[in-house]
Amino acid sequence: MGDRDVLRLLRSLLAVLSLSLTGQCLAGATVDFKSVRLWAAPDNTRVVFDVSGPHTYKLFSLQNPERIVVDVPAGRVADTLRAEKVSGGLVKGVRVARNKPDTLRIVFDLQQRTQPRSFSLKPNGQYGHRLVIDFYETGKPEVPVSAPPPKSAAAQPAVTRATRAAPTSTRDLVIAIDAGHGGDDPGAIGRSGTREKDIVLAIARRLAELVEKEPGMRPVLIREGDYYIGLRQRINKARQHKADLFISIHADGFKDHRAHGSSVYVLSSRGASSEMGRWLEAKENAADLAGGVSLDDKDDVLAGVLLDLSQSATMEASFEVADNMLGELKRLGKTHKSSVQQAAFVVLKSPDIPSMLVETAFISNPAEESKLRDKRHQQSLANAMLKGIRDYFGSHPPPGTLLVAQQHVVKRGDTLSDIAQRYQVSLSSLRGYNRMKSDTLKVGDTIRIPPSQGS
Numbered sequence: 001m002g003d004r005d006v007l008r009l010l011r012s013l014l015a016v017l018s019l020s021l022t023g024q025c026l027a028g029a030t031v032d033f034k035s036v037r038l039w040a041a042p043d044n045t046r047v048v049f050d051v052s053g054p055h056t057y058k059l060f061s062l063q064n065p066e067r068i069v070v071d072v073p074a075g076r077v078a079d080t081l082r083a084e085k086v087s088g089g090l091v092k093g094v095r096v097a098r099n100k101p102d103t104l105r106i107v108f109d110l111q112q113r114t115q116p117r118s119f120s121l122k123p124n125g126q127y128g129h130r131l132v133i134d135f136y137e138t139g140k141p142e143v144p145v146s147a148p149p150p151k152s153a154a155a156q157p158a159v160t161r162a163t164r165a166a167p168t169s170t171r172d173l174v175i176a177i178d179a180g181h182g183g184d185d186p187g188a189i190g191r192s193g194t195r196e197k198d199i200v201l202a203i204a205r206r207l208a209e210l211v212e213k214e215p216g217m218r219p220v221l222i223r224e225g226d227y228y229i230g231l232r233q234r235i236n237k238a239r240q241h242k243a244d245l246f247i248s249i250h251a252d253g254f255k256d257h258r259a260h261g262s263s264v265y266v267l268s269s270r271g272a273s274s275e276m277g278r279w280l281e282a283k284e285n286a287a288d289l290a291g292g293v294s295l296d297d298k299d300d301v302l303a304g305v306l307l308d309l310s311q312s313a314t315m316e317a318s319f320e321v322a323d324n325m326l327g328e329l330k331r332l333g334k335t336h337k338s339s340v341q342q343a344a345f346v347v348l349k350s351p352d353i354p355s356m357l358v359e360t361a362f363i364s365n366p367a368e369e370s371k372l373r374d375k376r377h378q379q380s381l382a383n384a385m386l387k388g389i390r391d392y393f394g395s396h397p398p399p400g401t402l403l404v405a406q407q408h409v410v411k412r413g414d415t416l417s418d419i420a421q422r423y424q425v426s427l428s429s430l431r432g433y434n435r436m437k438s439d440t441l442k443v444g445d446t447i448r449i450p451p452s453q454g455s
Contacts, residue, residue, distance in 0.1 A: 003316040004263065029074060030075075031051050033072070033096075034078050035049075035084075036081055036094070037050075037184060038088050038091060038185065039226065040225075041137065041183075041225070042224065043137050044089070044136045045091050045135045046132065046183060046228065047133045047136075049260055050127070051129045052128075054129060057073075057131065058071045059071075059118050066112060066113050066114070068107075068135070069107050070106040070107075070108075070131075071104070072104040072106070072119070073103055075232045077096045081400070089135070090111050090114055090135045090274065092109040094107070110135075112138070114135040114138060115135075115136040116133060117133070117250075119132055122131070130144070158197075167296075168402060169402070169406045172401065172403055174217075174218050174220060174241055175218070175220065175402045176222055176241060176353070177246065178248040179201040179320070180197070183227075186254065187200070187251065187253075188253025189363070189371075191364070193374075196363055199372045203249055203378050205250050206381075207222070207378055207385050207386060210382055213388065216406055220238065224293070232234065235349065238353055242335065245321065245353065245355075246348075247389075248347045250358065252360075257366060260362050262360050263341055263358075264325050264326040264340050264356055266318040266324075266340055267315060267342065267348040267349060267355065268321050295370060296448055299387065314350075318413050320396075321356065321388065324387075324388040325358065325384070325389075328384035331384065332380055360381050376448060395446065407448055408447045409446055415439070416447075417439075429450045430447070430450065432450075433448055
């Protein structure tokens with residue numbers, strides 16, 4: 001062995017020794033649990049611990065009564081956290097104690113048996129190291145059990161919207177309204193401390209109230225309170241409710257505080273292509289993906305054609321309703337972009353539900369932050385979104401919905417007063433409902449019928 005070989009061997013041994021010593025130091029380093037936050041959602045509860053650095057832990061469950069236990073080697077709890085009372089949702093309370101001289105034990109007393117899911121997060125933005133524990137109701141995991149395919153947890157079975165079987169009776173149009181962020185994720189934060197998650201939830205609630213009053217429509221709030229929902233879980237919830245439209249509401253943020261205006265996004269072609277790949281991987285698990293046609297016995301080429309037909313129709317509808325929405329937002333002021341934008345946002349990737357993401361304004365712009373906090377402006381934004389929804393579905397009512405039943409196609413000899421009398425509504429309400437400036441009708445026009453005074 002030459003001198004150079006000996007030198008290389010010594011260097012390798014020193015490197016291994018250095019790594020070993022570093023690992024021992026990290027393993028033996030004390031980890032401080034500084035604070036805790038709890039977020040209760042309708043079917044799950046998230047607990048987040050702020051910790052001083054990287055950590056290891058062991059999680060297990062105990063019964064009679066139901067408990068989840070987390071053991072943290074070299075863990076230490078701050079006095080402020082020890083004294084804090086933490087409860088809500090599925091968690092009755094949290095206890096901390098020293099299990100062994102070198103192990104911190106955290107015990108969660110539960111309301112019922114749960115399915116826990118835990119993970120560690122590295123520093124990001126305003127947060128440092130964190131330990132996150134999610135508690136799900138038994139039988140209600142974050143993603144439906146039947147949804148994740150063997151190869152890709154991202155793909156979701158779906159029913160093609162364009163070819164759903166027509167129901168035997170009419171139904172309401174379902175509008176899924178998604179307030180972005182939530183819980184431990186505040187979204188963008190304005191100079192005055194305004195949090196995006198709070199503003200968009202307020203706007204979402206206002207839009208839901210308007211949709212609830214709209215004849216033939218029913219709202220579904222994806223996030224009803226201050227808690228976080230996974231991006232694909234948002235899509236899943238919309239699909240579970242058989243939504244006809246998905247709207248995700250956000251407030252933009254940028255380092256340049258002069259950036260301003262609202263924007264509307266739909267799925268990009270690149271995002272659609274990546275989603276197509278996930279669907280094809282999932283085809284053996286995806287019954288009824290394309291209009292009631294199971295894809296598990298189809299080759300990739302045929303499956304791809306069937307999915308492409310469904311996805312293309314959905315993207316076309318998404319763009320058209322988004323364009324209507326942007327037109328209404330332009331009436332409130334300058335928009336950031338003059339046309340509908342395209343991006344690969346995860347929440348837009350539902351291939352069977354027309355979807356859009358609305359950036360209501362730049363919360364990083366002090367003037368727009370102030371407007372977003374204004375309840376009247378929030379209401380104006382909700383009104384604009386409703387008009388965009390109404391304009392699109394007024395001319396594209398899905399088969400089997402009440403909107404189809406509440407429309408009249410003008411025939412030769414029809415007058416507005418005749419139509420009003422036929423449907424037992426007032427002439428003025430018929431004019432207002434259709435925003436008509438005169439009573440002149442053209443053969444083939446579609447007149448939307450408001451609810452009768454007796455309904």
